[in-house]
Structure formats: structure tokens, C-alpha cells
Amino acid sequence: MSHPGRFHPDSPLLDHCPPTLPRDAYRDPDWHAAEVEHVWKTSWVYVGRRAELPAGTIRPVELVGQRLILVHDEAGALRAFHNTCRHRGAELCAAEGPIHGRRITCPYHQWTYDTQGRLISTAFGTPTGDFRKEEHGLFPVHLHEWRGFLFVCLSDTPPDFTQAPIPGLPTLDNWPLEGLARGHRRQWDMACNWKIFWENYNECLHCPGVHPNLSQRVPVFARGINAPNEAAEWSPDGPQLPVLSEGASTWTVSGRPCGPEFPDLTEAERAAGASFLTFYPTCYITAHVDFLRVGTLTPMGPERTLLTIDWLFPPETLAAPGFDLADAVDFSAQVVDEDAMACEMNQRGLASERYTAGTLMPQEFEIAQFHAWLRARLPAEMKDAS
Template identity: 25%
Template structure:
């Protein structure tokens, strides 16, 4: 029993953990860089030369489809003077990636092609001076990237997600729309809210009308850092499916007819971008209105969450609230999530070598 709150509760994380710059820097290195992170979807990379740019764990990166059909990820930085190489959100480059600053060029596999007009006596090893590569793998039409180039394969990292998702036709579903919002909320504040339905009756009347909230459950798989959320639906409809949260912030809501797939891009302590993509098997014009209604229904639940936890984050920042009590019955998944966030910072960090 923890003194002051009884045997049925545990202490929350200290409020300072959600606003501390130094702690966030460690989270970036030891959590965001170390895990596979959702970046894009494969339909955006149909042909060799197709690319997608974006931010991941605070880095500017891009993924490009190679001549061999493989998707590769690189830091979006020229090896000459650190210019961003690709500045559009998505597109298709020619046979070469040409820096817009001084015209250095790189092949689609990242190797240096030419240091333009550098002098006839200058020699650069194409591989040694190639682009800074990242780990990149695809799974069922989704593109994942890992900043730190060590660790388990994507399939190993996904673990039980692979079997949970197996019955759902993800590859047959096509991108329909997205919803992105930047909010003053820490990534842990968001994750904790996602992993409990203690608030559902007060906050989500629409969700409660479709799910049997009395039977809502979250199964925790700590060895895989995975949460399986489930509840019977009151009727056939939008909420029949499989709901998964893979630490630190991969969210998969899978249905026979479509998927809501989400992640967050942490932008600093107490700030993030929430990213939600909606996929449907039928994206014909005839289904556009119904698909939009489905996406809007999902987005409304997220809006309800973001509205309340933005206020939570303000209070975590203010300094009055220091920590609270978590219910082992209602918030056991929050307790597990917090433990993962703490233990990840206690593991040995990446090793530095003399060449660095």
C-alpha cells in the first residue's frame, strides 16, 4: 500500500515529467529514436523516384522508392552544407536527388553521384559521402522508419500486432483523408488519456452510444509494450473492430471496411502534432459522404479528448499540481504506460564511437 492513497491506487508520474526540457531530450534519444515510428503509407510511393518528406523525432527526413522497388529513408540533409534536399511534402524526383543549394547530386540509393564544380583534384568516396541513412520497412501498406539503426526488425517490434491485425484487409484499403492538429499537450499526457476509458461516460457520449462501456477492457502486454483495447458494440456499425496501441504512440483502429490509423509527432515537452489518417476499402465518389461522416465521427472523439487534456497540460505546467492517484481498476493501462516511459530512460543509451 502506498502511503496516502491506499492499496487500490498508485502514484501518477510527477507533473515535472511532462514539461521538463532535459527529460524530453532523453525521451527523444532513448524512446523516439530507438523505436519504429509510423511515417507514411505505401500508396504514396508507387514508382521509383516517388518520395515523401516529413518530420520524425525532430529530424527532417524523407523516404524514397528506389530503382529496385525498395523504400529507403534518409535524413533530408545534404552532405555538403546541410541544405534540405527535398522541399515538397511529396513528389517524384529524376534519376538523381539534386541539392537546390549547390547542386551536389545523390542517387536514389543514397550514394553520392557528383560534388558539382568542386575542383578537378577533389575526390569523394560515393558511399562515404552518401546520404545519412535510416532504417525503413513496410508492413501491409504502411511505412515505418527508425532513426537509430539498431534493434529488432519491424515485424519483431510489432509482435502480437501482426496476429491481431491479420483478419483485417488493410492492404485493400485506400487513403481517403487526414486530420492533423498541433496542440500544447505532452505525448505522455495524450497516451495516458488514450489508455483509459474512466473518462468515457463524462467525455464521449457518442462513443458510449455505440460501445458497451460497462464491458470496455484494455489488455496490457508489457513484454511487447502493447495495449489491446476492446468492448462489444451495441449494434453493428462504426465501432466493430480491433483497437491497438503500440508504445510509444502507434494507434491502429482496424475494421473490415476501413481503418483509422494515428500517431503523434512530439514537438517538445508539452507539445505535439496529432496525425490521423483514414482509409476505406471503397473510396468511390458514391461512398464519399459516408466515408467523411465516419472520419468526422472519429475526429470528434479525438477533439473531445484534446480539448480536455490541453487543460490538463496547462495545469501540469503551472506548478500547483504535483502528482495524483491512479486507480488500479480503472487506470491499470495508464500505470503500465507510465512504467514503460520511465523504464525506457533507465536502459543503456546508444554507444558513441571515436569516429563520431
């Protein structure tokens, strides 16, 4: 990509201004239904952490209209199944609870399955010789564990998990993800399409106007860019802009860490203040020097998205006397409040019939990457329309 005269040739900025997705992509129920089929049902979707599903526990989860169960057996194996009994289809599990006697028992007529999903007993039903138990096991769902994070895929042929994160982004290898504990959860029920959230997440042109506090803490954001290498004067060999404001080392209200810093981070990871890892379409992790946030998107309809944010800490931090949860939570919760307002404002504006599609600026190169990721999954007729 070249940027004649304006940017260093290694700058990630776009060298042209491509069109956005069309208006229908954010509003049309048929478009949304197609995305559920071709994007959400074929992708790995985040459903929770191993640390929060104790061994010997079963939990119902819902995923784009499909009810599933997560099963963590006494031996430590994790599995997922459709939440439907093979007898006459009753829901197997309505609420999280212990697995009794290592068996999953349907509450309707007591058919019983083992934790591998095999049918063990038809209870009071007495099948004739033509009934073969081995043909009536639970319907399995693919489950993948990545560093204590659990993902499921509804497709019979799930993609390779390693292809899910966008290449080139940080991998968070130096953060002890497996051992962290949840200190707080907050949810935002947003009146916007799920893609509006990702688009807003992927650019900082809105930062100076929408996030005044954050832009003070992260002066790079005050210039409408996500990282120093997006600045017009940037070159890989030149002096690098500081990311965080003087004296601050993290995204807390005070700017100070809320507990001990993670010991294995590199100097660059400390200086960045935040490292982002994205798993389209389902979740992202924002990692700071002292804690992490996990944001999960649940599409509830073409114009409604539930955002769940978990704040994760080392257990020692949560247990330390004087630990101030508000210092860690309030700063980023304000940022999310501001983003949610921006997303809803974007969605409301898309109701205008005069708007058919917009235009990306060069700084919105990560939105262009997101659109390319999405288009690669859409059927041909929708690709052409977009």
C-alpha cells in the same frame, strides 16, 4: 495478479494503485529533450504508407527535429536518408516530387546521388585524388515496412520491429491493410504532452463523462471500462457483455457500415466493433468492420503535440455511388475532439505546483503498462525520479 473477492483472478485490472509519472515528465523541457533522445530516436516512428508514396517519388519528412527524405525508386525499393548533402550540408529536398533521371540532385551545387544514396557526381566541383566518392554517400536511416506502413528509426541499432507493438494486443491480420486508400485526414494541434494523449487513449474511466455519444454506442464504455473482461462480474466462462449497442455494427454516425464489411474478420472481431493496435510512441490503428483510422502523434515540445488522423477505406467504398464520408468521419472526429479537450484540461491542471504525482486506478492497467514501457527506455536517473 489477484483481486481478493472483487474480480475474477484472470481480470486484467491492477491489484494495487500505483503512482503516475511525476509532474516534470509532462512539462520540463529537459525531461522532454531526454525523451526525444532515449525514446523517440530509439523507436520505430511511423512516417506514412507505401500506397501514398508512388514509385519514382522523393518526400521530405521531419522527425523530432531531424529532417529526412523518403525515397521510393522506380524498382519499388523504399529507403530513407538524412536530408543533408555531403558537400556542405544543404537541404536536398524541400518538397515532395518526382525523382528526375533516377538521381537525387542537391539544389545548391548539383552534387548527384543515386537512389541508394551513393555519390555519383560532384558536378562543377573537380575533386583532387584524395577525394573518394564512396566515402561521401548520403547518411542512411533505418526503414521498416510493415503491411504497407512505413516506419523509420534514427538509431544506428534499431530495436527488433516486432517488439514495438505491445504483446497481447490484436494484430489486425484479418484486415487488408495494404490495399486501403485514404479518404480523409484531420489534424489536432493539442496543448498537451504526448504522454497525456497515450494515457487518455489507454483508459475508459473518462468515457461516461467525456464521451456521452460514444458511450451510448458502446455500452461497455458507459461503465468506464474498455472491454467486457474489466467488469466486476466478469468470468471467462460466464455470459459476455455486448460491446456495441443494439442494431449498430460500427463507429459511424448511423451505426451502419459505410460500405462492404471486410470479409475475413472473425465473429469476435465483428462483435468488438473496434480493434486497436498500438505502436508506441508513434501511432495507433483503430480497425472497424468497414474502415480504419490511423492516429499519428508528433511531439512538438513538452506541452504541444500534433495528432494526425487518417481515415482509410477500401477503394471500392470510396468509389461507390452515395458513399457518405461524413457518416464515417463525424462520429470518430467528435470522439477525438472530446479527447483533445480532455488532454488539454489534464495538461492545464498539471501547472499546479501542489501536484507532484497522481495515482492510477486498477482500471488504468494499460497506463501502468505504458509507463513501464517508457521507464524501460529512460536513463537511470530519470527512472528513479519517476
